[in-house]
Amino acid sequence: EDQVTQSPEALRLQEGESSSLNCSYTVSGLRGLFWYRQDPGKGPEFLFTLYSAGEEKEKERLKATLTKKESFLHITAPKPEDSATYLCAVLTSMFSGGYNKLIFGAGTRLAVHP
């Protein structure tokens, strides 16, 4: 069964304390992996897309990496404004009805304290 698991569920960091969020997946063929940021009461905001193992993308203090079984979102020297829930979603090769199945993880709630 296709599955996407994010860990930890919640993470508390001090400002400047770097860390990583994990997204592990078991799916029937990976076509892409997406990272989103979601602020409370808002919709998910797109961050990155990764397509193949070894690929990396960076944006400000965030860096996403991809292996054959998992992806990491590295946060370097985080600031309080980085506090949010981070979602990953895996696009599978399962194709039906004109649609490739996209499976979301439950998210990691990140809180960065001054």
Add this chain to the structure above:
Amino acid sequence: NAGVTQTPKFRVLKTGQSMTLLCAQDMNHEYMYWYRQDPGMGLRLIHYSVGEGTTAKGEVPDGYNVSRLKKQNFLLGLESAAPSQTSVYFCASSRDRGDTQYFGPGTRLTVL
């Protein structure tokens, strides 16, 4: 560009009542989606559309209906609301089937 917009932002229904959620996008995207988000779970696909005039069932379609009469709009209907449909509903759109999905701000629905 407003991107993806949703109305209303909040709604409270009594069991058995009906309602329609409206999603609009101004990016000329072919694909549109309706998801629900519940605590501790990933976003789950309710229905989707691969173009104007088309709709298809997603992972959790029971109790919902959809229509896409115009390319820019995707409506989600609840014919007889149940407490289990209390959730936050998100609409999304994408250019093509494998492309990035862009989300609206969500509608928080409570069914009493």
